[in-house]
Each structure stands twice: as C-alpha cells, then as structure tokens.
Amino acid sequence: MSTYLFALGRWAFRRRRLVLGIWLLVAVLAVVLATASGGKTNDTFTIPGTESQRTTDLLQHTLPALAGGQTQVVFAAPAGRHITDPGPRAAVDASLARIKGVPQVATVSDPYTAHGVSPDGQVALVSVQWGAQPPDVKDASLDALETAVTPARQAGVQVEYSGSVYPGWRLVPSELPELIGLIIAFVILLITFGALVAAGMPILTAILGVVVSLMGITALASVINIASASTTVAIMLGLSCGVDYGLFILFRHRNQLLQGMETEQSVGLAVGTAGGSVVFAALTVIIALCGMSVVGIPFLTVMGLSAAAAVAIALLIALTLLPALLGFAGHRITRFISTRVRPGHHERVAKTSAAESPTTRGARWSRFVVRRDWLVAFTGVALLLLLALPALDMQLGLPSGASKPTSNTQRRAYDLISAHFGPGYNGPLLVVTEHGVPPAAAQRLAAALATQQGVAAAAPLAANPQVAIVRVVPKTGPNDPATADLVHGLRDHRAAIEAVVGAPVLIGGTTASNIDVSQKLADALPVFLAVVVGLAFVLLTLAFRTILVPIKSIIGFLLSVAAAFGAQVAMFQWGWGRHIFGITPTETISFLPLIMLAIIFGLSSDYEVFVVSRIKEDYTASDDARGAVRRGTARSARVVTAAALIMFSIFVAFMFTSDPTIKAIGFSFAVGVFLDAFVVRLTVVPAVMAIVGARIWYHPRWFARYVPDPDIEGSRLEDQLGVPHGSTDARV
Template identity: 35%
Template sequence: MVPPPGAAPRPPVVTLGGNGAHPRGRKTTVYAALGQWCFGNPWRILASWLVFAVAAAVLAGTLGASYGAALSTPDSEANRSAEVLEDHFGSVGSTINGTIVLKAESGVNDPAVRTAMTELLATVDAIDEVTVSSPYGRDGGRRIAVGGPGAGKYAFADVELSRNFNVDEAGPLGLEIIDLIDASGLRSMDGVEVEMGGSWLARQEPPETEAIGLAFAVFVLIAAVGSVVAMGVTVGTALVGVGIGVLAITALSNTVTVPEFAPTLGVMIGLGVGIDYALIILNRFREWVGRGLEPQEAVGAALDSAGRSVVFAGATVVVSLLGLLLIGLPFVAGIGLSAAVTVAIVMVGSMTVLPALLGLTGDRMTTTRVRGITAAALVAVALLGFGTGIRPLLAALPAAAAVLIAGAFGGNRNPLRRILGHREPKALRDTAWYRLSRVVQARPWLFALGGTAVLLVLAAPVLGLRLGFSDEGNFPPDTTTRKAYDLLAEGFGPGANGPLFIVAETSAPADLGTLDGLSGALNQTAGVAFASPAVPSPDGGAALIRVQPTTGPQDADTESLVHELRDNVIPATLDGTGVDALVGGAVAFQIDFSDFLSGRMLIFFAAVLGASFLLLMAVFRSLIVPLKAVVMNMLSIGASYGVLVAVFQWGWFGSVLGIEAAPIEPFIPMMLFAVLFGLSMDYEVFLLSRMKEEYERTGDPVNSVADGLAATARVITAAAAIMVVVFGSFVLEDNRVVKLFGMGLATAIAIDATLVRMLIVPSTMELLGARNWWLPRWLDRIIPNLRIEGELREQSQRPA
C-alpha cells in the first residue's frame, strides 16, 4: 500500500483478529473466521437462531406486552401536581383517560336518552380500574353544555383509568367500551350520536404498509444483485432479525417504559437497516468471487471488508440510540432501547445468518430461472395487495406457489426451468457512475455550492420548528376518537379536549377561600374559557380548580396560557398566602415534557456529532473528511427536519397524505438524529473507505474519487431506494408518530444517498484533493487506527 505523500508512520492497527493462517498465506481475522465458519456450518447457525427465536417467542408470549404511556418529567410542575392529585383525589388528571361524548337533538335529559346513557356509564364504571364521572351525577352539571345553540344537547362523561393500567390494556378496553355503546341502543335513536374519545383508548391497527416496502425491495434487489436467490437471502436475513427484534421489544416492555408504537418503529428501522446491511455484505461477497476467491473464502473476505463497515455503522446506531437513556426520561429511553435492541439483533443476523444462507444456496446464488423470477414477481404483487388493502391481489400468492410447483417437473424441457442470462458487468470506468463523478469533478464549485444551497433551502422551515404533542384532532375523520373530539369542541369549545387542573394542598379552611379567589382571577385571564370554584378533596387535604382554555390542546396559545398561569397569574394571586398551586393535567404534562427535551436536544446533538468526528478521524486518518461528514450530516438531517415541519406542522400536502397540521412530537428529532446518524455513517464509511483504498493504492486524488464512487454507487443507490420505500410506506399508517418517523427517515436517506453522496462528496473531494487525507503527524501518532476496509484486500486484483 502506498501511503499519502508526507504521511507520518502509522500507529498500530486496531483489529479484532486472530493469528490463524489464511488459505492464501494471509492472516485470518475474527471477521473472516466468523464468515467462513458460518458458511461451512449453516445448519448449526440456523438452528441456533431458531432456538433463539423460539425462546424469544416463549418469553414474549409468557410475559405479554406491557406498554407504558407515562410522560413523567423529573421534578416538573405537572409531575408534582399529579402526585398531589393521586394522593388526595385518586385517578383525577391521569394521563391515561378518555371521554364518552353524547349529542342528542332532543336533549341529553330526554328520558329515553338519559336512561340508556346512565345504564351505559354504570356498566363502564363497573369495569376494574376504571372510574366514570357522569354528567348525570352530583357534580355533573359542568359536563352538560349550556348557552349557545348546543345548550342541553351535548354532554360528556370522563373515563379515568388508574395508574396501574397499561397502554396495551387500554386499546382492548376501548374496543370493549365501543361494544357497550353499540349494545346500549343509543346509536339507533334518531338524532343521537355517541362516540368514545381518548387517544389511549383508540383502536390501534397493526401495521401492514411495510409489505409495500418489501414488494418494492423484491424488484430492486433482483435488479441490483441479478438473482432471485440472492434477493431471497437478503430479505430473509432482514426478516429473521426483525421478527426476533419485535419479540424482544414485547418482552422488554415488561421491564422499562415502552410506548405502544415501539414495535412498529422496530419493524420500520429493522427492515431498512437489515436489507441495507445484508445487501452491502452480499455485494462485497459477489465482488470477491469475481476476483477469483472460492465462495467460502469470499464470505470471509466480505465480512472482513463490508462486514466491518456494517458492524461499525450498526454499533454507531446502537450507541446513539442508547445515548437517549442519558436524557433521563423513561418514555424516551424506552423508545431508544427498543430501537437499539432491534438494530443490534439485525446487525448480528447480517453477520451470521447471511453467511450461513450463502453456504446453503451455493451455486444457485448466480442462477435465475424463469420460475423463480415469475414467482418472485407474484409474491411482490401479493405483498403490494396486503400493504395497500387491495385484497384481490393476494391471489398472486397461491399463483406463485403454483408456478414453483409447475416448475419442479419436466426437466429442462419445461420453459419455467429455463435459466436466464446475466449481463456482463462493465469495467468501473465504463459505468455511468464513473462518468457522473467525472462530470461533477469537472465543475466542483457548481455542484458543491448548488447542492449545499438546495440543502439549506430544504432545511429553512426548521427555523419555525415547534415541539409539542398532537391531539385527537389529528386522528382520521372516520374514527370514533376524532368524532368524539369534534363533538366535544362543538358543544363545549376546543379547550374542553384539554382541561387544566390547578391543585394545591390545603392546611386550613381559609386556604379554600384563597383558592376561590384564584378561580376568580383565572376567569378574568385571557385564554381561559372557564375556571371552576375550588373543589376540596375527600380527605380535606387539597383542593382542585378545573380550567378550560379557549384553545385546543395542541394550540400554541394553550402552551402560552400554561406559562402565563405559572409565571404570572398564580404567583400574583397567591403571593403571601402560604398556598402553593400547581398547574397539571395531560396538556401540562406534554408541555413540560417538550420543554425538558428542548433544553437537552442541542447537548445530545453535539455529543453525537463530536463522537462521529472522532470515530471518522480514527477510521480515515484525516481531519477534513470527518469535518465534512459532520457538516453534511447536519445539513441532510436538517433538510429532513425542514420537510417534516413543512408537511406535518404547516400542513403542506396534508390533504394528499392524510395529515393534519400540528406540532412535531418532541422526541422525534432526537430519535431521527440517532438513527440517521448511524445510517449516514454507513454510507460514509462504505463510500469513503473505497475512495481512500484507491487513493492509498494509486496516490491519484482525482481518479480515486471516481473509482470509489463507481465501485459503491450501485449498491448505495439500491440500498437507499429500498429504505426510502420501506420507510416511506409507513406514511400510509394512521399513527401520526409512525408517519413522522417514516417520512423523516425516507427523506433523509433520499437526500443523503443522492444529493450528498453522489454530488457534494465528489465535488468537495475534488476541490480538496490530497488535502482530504491530511492529518497532523503528532495526532496521527496518538489516535488509534480503526481499520474498516479489513485485512483481506488484494491490491493486485481490482474489480473490473
């Protein structure tokens, strides 16, 4: 290997390698030995994974799911108010709650309506761990609309779940309540509407749209690897890891706070990175076979080259996600831990299951028959039908089975058994990717500045980013949750969907009068529709004031109202009285949660970017390359954030995508950053390690860029295209958080793999030339050399 001109002596290379003899006289590393052993012992590997899967299934089935929804924030005012409410009022103000909303044109006190509604609410109240506050009860007057055209026609009942209730139990409870509503006969009465509100009680449909991504992956992989068997090996490897990952998340939910959408995120991320990792290793394996290595030796070489970058990128994603544990919020930690477990399992699967499957398939990896490609196309059609809900397309699945069966008979005379030819690969410098790189390098300033300008324009909306939680008004219009939200807003005003609870502990009878004075002040405050008198707790140790804002839960004015009450109204009214009032309720919980994360987001970003700079500096022995990588990561992720703000917060194209404008959930930016950081590092390492390899071999800073791009662009583009569709397909789901993740990941990957890797990287590499690989001698001596490209490179045999 020819070192760059003027380079300092290299420090010892840090590798996890053994000292066994390589079949061709080179030393065998741990990576190579692992790949060769898995290749030679496929049934042992697959049996081990089967045992692992069965154990995970048994554990998950025994423990069951126990998803949590607590948005508790350390030492927040909402948290302290919840403790007071729990101690003195029971479940009032719980974050897991709902409403049963009634609209009756004849009036909610119509005898037939009232009788049926009273019986329904009594039945719901009899359910364990559920408390119902009826509009027909002793203090139910405030739950019946007064004034305006809807006076007396609207009513609602609060449904409070105890804090012992798990979110996974809330969904089935919601279905049970809907069945009770249907059985009550209310919906069959003329002019009567009854709906159940509350996001935690909403029916959660299992995701199906990932099948759309798989259908697309089938075609892209066949085109990219030229083999149905290779496609099946790649997808199969990813599915093994994803399946076990979801089971692990289910079991994990019993020990940490895991939100109910975590398995869906696990499927999304696992499928994307699983196919990505498997494709990168498979592509390198085929390249080594093309250089003349035997398949078993080629598997070892593939793991010692591409496998290293997979481990590096996967470990980076895992560490980034585990970094969310340091935020100190159980809800966020549960999301990060769930995703990290899935990525780790998928990464290990890529390094073990894939070599084992390669050992089983043998020569069939390069053979494609008519029956195989026909059956694969039919399976893709069936997957598309499943993902889009077009059920007649599912008939393609038995048709695929029929094709495979028909193709098993008749010998070579059967046209289904005919082997399809493959196009001979072009020499690197005859490919379109090489020509693209040379075009970019011929006008480096144009592409560098133009590409950066596009990223800045896409990222511009992020300046208006508002973190917060969406509400039930963002549910699809045909759901009972959305209908209940709309009815409540019609009858009582938007703020009825997100009341505030002001609670204070009392030690003397005069304290109650003081709080009644606060209630009067609240009723004079802008943004308050209604504040109730102070209601003492059953034990007399606290009092509660219910406040209804004039605006909805996700409205920016509601957030401003909460801060106004805490900072000005309450202190000004209670100063010197000895009474300490706290603002709580679900909306206050969400505001405190958002504020807490906002204050730590930049610290998290800085830590991740700093770590990436140091890692890339050790990998590429350069200061410029990691600095550019950090800047490009920031720009591409910023562009993704900008698209999310425009679509989800501003509502652009919302009618097309089924999205209502709302704030961006506060944990989304951190999660996206952690995942995208690792994925972009994968492409960065895969592309730049090839460029560096070419440069160190030839010392040519110009052609090394073009050769490196030409050698990697096809697999990067294929992997990115698959991930874009896999992630993008989740935009079709109903869950807003899943939509956000899907679009954020798809947008960032599309930008990173095209605009950044194919245009900005080659242009900036051209502008800086040999300076890309500059590192001060003193720094070169002290930092470890983390070699990603491996020990099994044959510099004398370059791929054509």
Template identity: 35%
Template sequence: MAHLLYRLGKFASRRRWWIVSAWLAILLAVGGSAAAFSGTLSNNFTIPGTESQRVLDELRDTMPEAIGGMGTIVFTAPDAAMTDEQQAAVEDALADLEQVEGVESVINPFDISRQLEEGQAGIDEGRAEIEQATTELEAGAVQAAAGQADLDAQRAEFEQSRDLLPPEQAGAIEAQLEEGQAQLDASLAEIEEGRGQLDEGLAEIDLAERTLEASAGIKFVSDDGSAAVASVQFDSQIDAVTPETREAVQVAADAAAEVGVEVNYSKEIVQDISEIFGIAEIVGLLVAVIVLIVMLGTLVAAGLPLLMAIVGVGVGVGVTFALTGVISMSSITPVLALMLGLAVGIDYSLFIVNRHRTQLLRGMDLQESIGRATGTAGNAVLFAGITVIIALAALAVPGLPFLTLLGMSAAGTVAVAVLVALTLTPALLGFMGRKVISRRRWAKAEAESDLNSSHEQLQLEADKLAASGRGWGGFATRKPILTLVAGVAALAVIALPALELRVGLPDGGSEPADSTAFQAYELAGEYFGEGTNGPLLVVANLPATDSDAELSELQLEVADRLAAVDNTAAAVPAGVSDDGRTGIFQVIPTEGPASESTEELVRELRDSAPVIESDTGVLISVTGQTAANIDVSEKLMEAMPLYLGIVVGLSLVLLLLVFRSILVPLIATAGFLLSLLASFGATVAIYQWGWFGDIFGVTNPGPILSFLPIILIGVLFGLAMDYQMFLVSGMREAWVHGGSAKSAVRVGFSHGARVVTAAAIIMVAVFAGFVFSHLTMVRPIGFGLAFGVLIDAFVVRMTLVPAAMYLLGKHAWWLPKWLDRILPDVDVEGAKLAQSVPATTTAASDDVDQVTVKG
C-alpha cells in the same frame, strides 16, 4: 478485526447447521418470552423532576382517586335536540358503562345539567324565602320600635308621677314597666338573631350561587341540546387500561346508537397500540423486495436480506416486548426498533451478499468468497453498525428515562441485526451455493470468459470510464463549485420551515379525519370549546380552615384568581381531600391542548403561583396530561443541543479514525447537518403547516412530535455515516492504490454507488411504509427518516460529498504526521486481508479488493 471476521464467515459457512439451529433456538426462546411476559405499552411520556410529574406523584398519596385515566364520549343527535327517548337511551348506556370492570366513575351530562338547574331553582327559592323572612323581620322590628316608644312614654309619665303615688303602687307599676322592657328586649334579641341567621343564609346562598356560576363554566350539554359529553374515569392510569376494558366501554355506550344517536370516543378510549405493524408497513417491505430482486436478479438471493432482517427484528423487538412486563415503555419504543431493524437488517446483509456475488463471478472458491465477504464487507458492516448503535445508545445522555429505553431498544435491535448479518448470512450463503447468482448472470459471466475478458479487465475498463467522467459521479464532479452551491442552496430552502419548529405530543386532533377519536375531538371543540379537549389540573395546598364554608370560600377565591389568568375559559373547583388540605381545580384553556396559547397559559399559571400564595395562603401547582406533555416537550428541546453536540463530536472522531483525514470528517459532518435541517424543514412544512396534508393524512396540522427531532439526530447520524463509509472508503482505497486524488473520487464513487443506491432505496421504502402507519405518532417519524435518508444518500453523500472531495483533490486526505502516527488503523474495508490471506480463484485475484463493490 478483518481477519477475525474472515474466520467467522468461513466457520459459519462450514458449521451452517449449528448456526441456523442456534438462531432458531434464540428466536423461539425470545418469542416465547415475549408471549409470556409482555405487558402493556403506553402513550404517556413523563420526565422525573418536572412540576407536573412531581405533583402527580404527590397526588398518589393524598388523592389517588384524582389521577385515574380519563376519557370522553360525545353523543350527538344528527338533526336537532335529542328527544326524550334518545336522552333516556344515553343515560341507560352510561348506567351500564359504570358497571364495566375497570371503570371508576362516569359523569352523566344530563345529571349534571339537572343538578345545575335544580341548584339554580333552589337558590332562587332560598333567596325568595329570605326576602320574605326579611320583610317579616323588618315588620317585627318596626313593631318593636313602636313598642319601645310606648314603653318609653309610659316610663316618662311614671317618673313624673312617682312621688304622688303610694310606694306599693309605684313599685307595682315599675315592675310592670321592667317586665315590658324585658319582653321588648327579648323580641329585639330575636330580631337581631333572625337578622344574623338571614345574613348567614344569604351568605350561603351567595356562596352556592358563586359555586354554581363557577361550575357553569364547564358545559356537558350543548345549548341547543343536540350534543352531550360524558367523562369516563378509569381506576388506573390511562396507559394501564386493558384493551378488554376499552372494548367493554365502547360496547356499553354503543347501545345509544340504536335510537339514532351518534357516539364518538376520545383517543384515550379507542387507542390500540397493541399492534405495531400494519398494511402500510407491508407495502414498504414489498418495495424493498422489488429493489432486491432487480439488483440481485433472483428470488433466492433477494429473499436472503429480507429473511435476515426479519430474524434480527424478531429477536430485537421480541426482547423489547418481553421486557414490557417489568418496564413501562412507550408505544413508540418497539416501533422504532422495528423500523430500524428492518432497514439496517436488509442493508447490512445486502452489502455482504453483494460482495460475495461479485467474488463468485470472479471465480473465487465458494467457502473462500464467503469468508472474504464477511472479512471485508462484514468489517464495514460491523463498523457502520457500531456508529448507529453508539448514536442510539447516546439517547441516554440527556437523562430522560423513556428516551433512554427508546434508544437502548433500537440500539439492541441494530446490534442483533449486525450479529445476524455476520453469522447467519454466511451460514445461509453456504446453503445457497451458486444459486445466489441467477442463471442469466452466470451465463453472462461465462460469455465474458469466452471472450477472454476477465472480470478484472472489465472492471478496469469501467474504472477508466468512471475516471473520465461517465455516470452520476462524473456529473456531480464536472462542475463541483456549481454542484455545491446549487445543492446547498436547495437544501437551505427546504430547511427554512425548521425556523418555526414547534414541538408537542399528539392529541385527538392528530388522528385520521375519519376516526372516531378525531370526530370526538372536533365535536367537543365545536360544542363545548376547544379547551375541553385538554383541561389542566391545578393542585392547591390549602391552609387549615375553621369551617366548610370558609374552605369553600377559599376555593372559590382561588378559582377566581385562576379564571382571571389570560387564555383561561373557565376554572372550577373539582374536589378536596378528606383532610381539607389538598384541593384540585379544573382549568379549561380557551384553545386546544397543542396551541401556543395553552402553553403560555401553563407558564402564566405557574408564574402567578407566588402572588396567589401571598394573597390567599394557597400554593398552586399545574399538572395533568396537557401540562405533562408541555413539560416533556420543553425538556426534550433543552436536551437537544447537548445531544447534537455529542453526536457531532462523535461523528468527527469516528470519521477521523476511519478516513485518516481532517477535512473528510468535517465535510461528512456538514453534510449530516444539512440533511438534518432539510428533514426538519420538510417535516415542519407537512405536519406543522399542513402542506400536502391530503396526501400524508394530516387533517389537523400542529406541533411536531416532541421527541422526533432528537430521534432524527441520532438515527440520521448513524445512517449517514453508513453511506459515508461505504462510498468514501472506496474513494480512499482508489487513491491509496495510486490513482490521482480527483480520479479516485470518481472511481471510488462508481464502485459503491450501485449498492448504496439500492440500500438507500430499500431504507427509504421501509421508513416510508410507516408514513401511513395506523399509529399516528409514528407517521412523522417515518416521514422524517425516509426524507432524511433520501436527501442524505442521494443529495449529500452521492452529490455534494463527491463534488467537495473532487474540488479539494489531494488536500482532502491531509492529516498531520504526528496525528497519523498516534491514530489506530481500523482498516474498515479489510484491505490488509487480501495481503495476508491468499484467495482461491480460477482467475487472477491480485486485484480482488481493488475492484470490488465497496459495501
């Protein structure tokens, strides 16, 4: 592979116009496709096979109107109850809002309040009428009883005198008595019928009162009249609502602000995920540029890795956006691709540029140096990129669709970054010529030449100093046992909070404190209960009923069962299908959507389903955004051990191939696990516990983003193996070329430390830029990756690994002979290239690959 890349580098340099033109054409084509075919990103995460997703799919057929996206608007009067003028302004604004294209319906809180009041008044009036009718009916019953007594007395008197009366007279009297009895029986029948009607009326009133009481469990206007919450239902799912519709909703509702009403919108209404790059990310890039300038000494050279990263990201993320028109993607998909594309794009190009600069300073011919840098450093870049790509592509293994798209998009962007580094970088190096090195550095090289000190001689002297214990490598290996104990102990302490890791998906409470989404979340919780921010949707399969009253009675019975479950604040029937066989209930938890009690409520509701079905014949299922988020989080945590096992196994196999050692892969993998756990711990401390919340903008600590752990595993694995490769391969090369095992650790470390330090700082800077992203969901990912790279590069790879390698000595490179024979030689550093391709230099070049910076 080194020979192939060597020829590719020279070809790209000679045919640089072709290469540049080809990449420009690709960039334009991808950009045009993204502009023409891109669709809408989503913040909804679903997993086929979960109960919440299955129920939602069924509702699409039975009650499609029930699955439209919902958002809330909170109206508040700052000082006291809303005035009539303010209330009228709010209602006018809601009436206008209902006419907005894309809005299915709007729940006017004052209408609901009036309906409840009118309903209660109607119930009271009806109950009073029934009481009056009952009184009259009972009076009639008393009269009928008295009439019956009189008639019975007359009949008894008639029977006593029947024999004394003429037959005609007796017949007439008997007919009169029978007619009287018939009239009395009719009156009694009317009384009984009236009683039945009154009982039915009373039952209807009781049913209406139960319904009213159940509905009263959800408030829309606060008790003091100073706040009201309106619900907006869209005609499509929330991720499909266009930015234009969201903006129109806000314009309509903002009209209420003209009379002094404060208007705040839930996250579902104001979220804007159309932009994935903000000010904070630019700051991160500026830090990367500063590091490049300091390291490379010239703006031209510093701009090259940055330009390569931009091209790679432009193509990789552009393809992702172009596919959003046909594939539903989460908003985090292009963001992760952007994040990784920038970081690895800069680093991979930097490794090749750094090798090229070193070779030029030795006097190597320009074309030869470009080819040699691509064949050596480029070979390492290719293998390092493959490890990252495999780790990201392995996100498809758990079988979660949105995670698969996430991994494939990021992996594709990294693949483009590798291709750009191996083709466009050498092409532009051909254009830059000697300008890739500053005049000051050239002058220094000439001064060294005038002093009869070749670069190789200076490097050999530096190697001797490194072997003697100079620099960080010497410090880390001077007392290796102490270094290992202290380092592992420190990382273990940082990792301790990971023991309390909880995962979930962000809600309005995760937004910045000054945002309208956070204010709406807080105000809704304050005035109407925390659970109103995350209602659950319970769907019921209802048996056939003979009447509407029987159906309503059944619904209320189920609602009572749901309300009796722990951690439930209210349960209200919210609708029924046209055929009466599917009912939906809104269940309000006692706490917010991200709380542990709400998670427990979802489980208890599902556990109670068999009992409810046995007692009522109604089968219930739980869905809704809150339940779906909980299902997604649980599935991701279930998939994490499998994915971690795959990544660790992959790590051992790859490192076994690269370093031809048993212990080095074990050390590298153990270091990766330490970095991972420390990153988990720090992320939990800040985003779940709220430590340093003011610094990182954590206003409402809560569960960690559910797919953050699995992303950290994949990304940190790939990046950790990058640094492991660039550092430890230098140690192996120094050992193979005859140095003692312990001195080889220090010498090899000194060769790669500078470029790895710069690369790690750049990567941390890029990731850290996302810590303050305008996309709240991205922030913990940016922090986790930045902290993980910082710990892995500087604590694990540059401190603990050298200490462990130094302590093991030659045993670190032990490999059974039988395994050595069957393992392929991947030659990551391209060491064989120097033996088969002579270099054209103006100085001795036999030791070119012995003293180059390992990158």
C-alpha cells in the same frame, strides 16, 4: 478487526447448521416469551422532574382516584333533537348507570348535574376516572365501557371517546407497511443482483432479525412502559439495516465468486472486508440511538435502546447467519434470471459491475461530478439550504385528537367538544394545592383563576384534608401556543395565586404534561446535537485517520437533517401534504427531531463509510486524489444506490398507515435518507473531495502514532491472503 471478522465469517460458513439452528432457537424462544408475557405498548409520556409529573405524583399519594387514567365520553343527540330531551336523556342515564359498574372505574360524572351539557343542548360530556394509570387499564375494562354505552347508541345517540385512555387508544401495528417495504426491497435486490437466491437472502435474514427484535420489545413491554412508536422505529431500522447490511456483504461475495474465488474464502473475505464497514456503520447507528439516553427522558431512552437493539441484532445476523446461509447456497447466488425480452442481460450487468467497467452508470456519474465539481457542490448545497428554510418555523408538540384522521373516535370527540363547548374543554388544566384548604378557599382559588386571561372556566373538582383541585378550562386547544402561554403565565404568577388560596399550588394535568414534555425535548435538542456531532467527529476520525473528512461529513449530515426537518415542516406542519398524505396540519412531534438526529446521523455515517473508504483505498494505492474520487465513487455507487433505495422504500411504506405520527416519522426518515445518500454522499461529498484534493487526507505527524488504525477497508487482510486490491476488486 478485519482478521477477526474473516475468522468469524469462515467459522459460520463451516458450522452453518449449528449457526442456523441457534438463530432459529432464539427466534422461537423470543416468540414464546413475548406470548407468555402479554406485554403491550402504550403512549403515556412522562418526564421526571417536571411540575406536571410532580402534580401526578402528589395526586397518586393524596387522591389516587384522580391520579389514574381519564376518559371523556361524548354523547351527541341525533339531528334535530337535544341531549336533554326525555328519550336521549333516558338513554344516556342508562349508559351512565352501566359505566359505573365497569371494572377499574373509580368515578363517573353526571353531565346533567355537573354542568356537562353544551350551551346549545346537543352534546353531553361525561368524565370517567379510572383507578389505574393508562397502561394498567385492562382491555377487558375498555371493552366493557364500549358495551356499557349500548343503550345510548340504540337510541340513536352518537358516542365518541377521548382522553388519556379510551377504547381503541392502543396502536395496533399493521403488517401492511412491512409487507410493502419488503416487496419493494425484493424488487430492488432482484434488479441489483439479477438472481432470485441472492435477492431473497437479505430479505430472509432481515425478517428473522425483526421477529427477534419485535418479540423482545413486546416481552419487555410487560415490565416497563414502551411507547408504540418505539416498536415502529425498531421495525423500520431492523428491516432497513438488516437488508442493507446483508446487501453489502452479499454484493462483495457475489462479485468475488464471479472473479473465480473459492466459496469458503470468498465468504470469509466478504465478512472481513465489507463486514468491517458494516460493523463500523452499525456501531455508529447503535451509539447514536443509545445517545438518546443523555437527554434524561424515559420514553425516549427506551425508544432509542429498543431501536439500537434491533440494529445490533441485524448486525449479528449479517456477520453470522448470512455467512451460514451463503454456505448452504454455494454458487446458486450466481445463477441469474433470464427473460425472453433481454436474455443474459442480468449476467452481463453483474460481470460488468464485478470487473468495474468504466461504462457503468456509476462511473459516468462520478466522472461528471469530478469534472463539474464546483458547480455540483454549489448546486447541491443550495438545494439543501432551500429545503431547510421551513425548519425555521418548526413548532413542537405532542399528538392530540386534532391530528387524528376523521375516522378516529378521538378526532370525532375532539371536533364535537370544540364545536359545542370550546377547544379548551379538550385539554383542561389542574391546579392542585399541596395541602388541604377550606372549601371557601378552593372557591376563592377557582374564582381568581376564572379571571385570568385565556381562561374560559374554572371550578373546584375535588378535595380532601390533604389536597384541593381546581379544574381550569383554557379558551384555546391543547396544542395551541396560547395554551402553553397560559400554563407558563400561571406558573410565573404562582405567588399571587398562592396568596389567594393560602397554600402552595402546582399546575398539572394532561395538557400541562404534554407542554412540559415538549419543552424538555426542545431544551434537549442542542445537548443531543452536540453529543451527536462530537461522536461523529471521534468515530470518523478513528475510521479515516484524518481531520478534514470528519468535518466534511458532519457538515453534510447537518445539511441533510436540516433539509429533512424543512420538508417535514412544510408537509405536515404547514399542511402542504394534507391532500397527499390525508393528514391534518399540526405541530411537529416533539420527539421527532431527536430521533431524526440519531438515525440520520447513523445512516449518513453508513454511506460516508461505504463511499469514502473506497476513495481512501484507491488514493492509498494510486496517490491520485481526483482519480481516486472518481474511481472510488464509481465502485460504491451501485451498492449504495440500492441500499439507500431499500431504506427509502421501507420508510415510505410506513406512510401507508392511518396514524399521523407514524406517517410523519416514515416521511422524515425517507426524505433524510434520500437526500443524504444521493445529494450529499454521492454528489456533494465527491465534488468537495475533488476540489480539496490530497489535502483532504491531511493529519498531523503525531496522529499516526496515537490514533489506532481499525483497517475497516480490510487492506491488511487482503495483503495477508495475497488478494489484489485497489482497482480490481469490487469491495463495498
């Protein structure tokens, strides 16, 4: 593999104008395609095969008016008045008349005749049923809904929205997190390289990759449903991986130039050696993300494939565009900045790093880890296990209005409904008969459901010759475990309910759908974990041609992800971070554990490859197991530290948003990367390898005959080129 990568890097160097032109053309075409398509993301979660999805499908065929999106409009009277007073009521009636004329609106309930006024008379709840699914409700229609309630607002009535679709429901991506992350990444790169050109190059290539990825996802959103979180995850990984992959190759190239190597050969060799580790690392991330498809959840499959595409583009840019830009830059990447306070400092640090001096911080740290191996290993594992303890209390759920910030209209609507009607009115259930029944039977069904434990109210909602629907309001909120118990209880006692109405019934609605999604995701976790662990074993066995290294890596990965789960539960579910992050404690997002398993696995494999490949290379040359651990860790510490800090910073930057889902994702990724890089890969892994010694590289005799050697370190390439390796180069 290293030989092919060497040829690719040298070709990109020689044809740099062509390569640059191709990538710029790809970016322009992606922007044009995204603009022309008009694609937009949405947060409608569906899972084929669940009862709630069967309910939705049935309604689409038999009663389309109730199968579309739904908006709850909450009208709250001014202080000291009631919503039934003549002034507020006239304003609400005028607003309702205008809402009925909004495009795509199918039905509008009248709160004054449909029991939609709260017992205290202060709030009216209006249900707006759309004739289209949430993703198909046009922004123009939502804008018209906002305009329609103007009479109520002019009369001093507070108007808020919630439901499956409402004005402002689509997440508008903010450029602030990306900007903050890029600024921090540039500062870290400037410290690492000490040169402006070298620091800016990975940033430029990462930005181009994100533009191509984001525009591609936007174009696809015009033909398939893509969750807004998919865009965020793709941007996170596109930026972080793009910068990191460029960093690894550029670090190798810059050090080779400082050692006197000719520019073209240095670029080719950097791609052939460090690029091999980058390819392997990227493939592990891509395969893990694509592995999310095995759980059979459409929106999660799309999320994984979108993120995998962003990583693949980052990889292609690192292997082609970066060598081309290095050709344009020449020796300018070794022009160091100099300050009056510390003149020549950055150049001295770079040359010391290139010469692999034992005085570097990485060398001192590796000596400490190897010397205190048992203490370091025990302390690191104990810390990770302690952080993982809160994960035992993890509760899964999908975001509801209760998790939104108080400035959000959905949160304000949720609070008004909970305070004046009861929390269950935020997430009513739908009990649907699978064929038509007489009106008296529907009334009997509603009366029977109203007597069930945990039900606040039940009433017929709609009927036709093919279907009858009863609206059931729980006593508890949509994300309360008691509501899930109610849904499961109704389904478990389905026979008794069907005996009352004389027809088969289904339990559905948005709340039931969210419960089904969370259950399906929880059931998929063990399957996906088995896939990820099996994949890790195969890939790392192939990379290092030994059995013990993959086992050690898998244990480290499990410790990292468990600790990240624990930190997330403590901060976001228990509420330890409510004041720090400005969030409301709520359940762990159902899909977060799955994407964390995929991404932390991929990134942990990155750092495992970058650290252990240096240790293996040294051991092959010296046959000194403990010394190889010490020297290999020292050689990889600086670049792995920079790479991990860049990823950590980019993930943390995404916490500077108002959306609690994005905050939870950013926090979880940041903690996972930080712990895996610094506690596991640069601390526990070297300590364990020092304890085990040469036995860590054991493999059966038949192993070498049947397991191919991908040569990710590029040792054979260096032998072909006559380049010394082992202890004198600065490979990643």
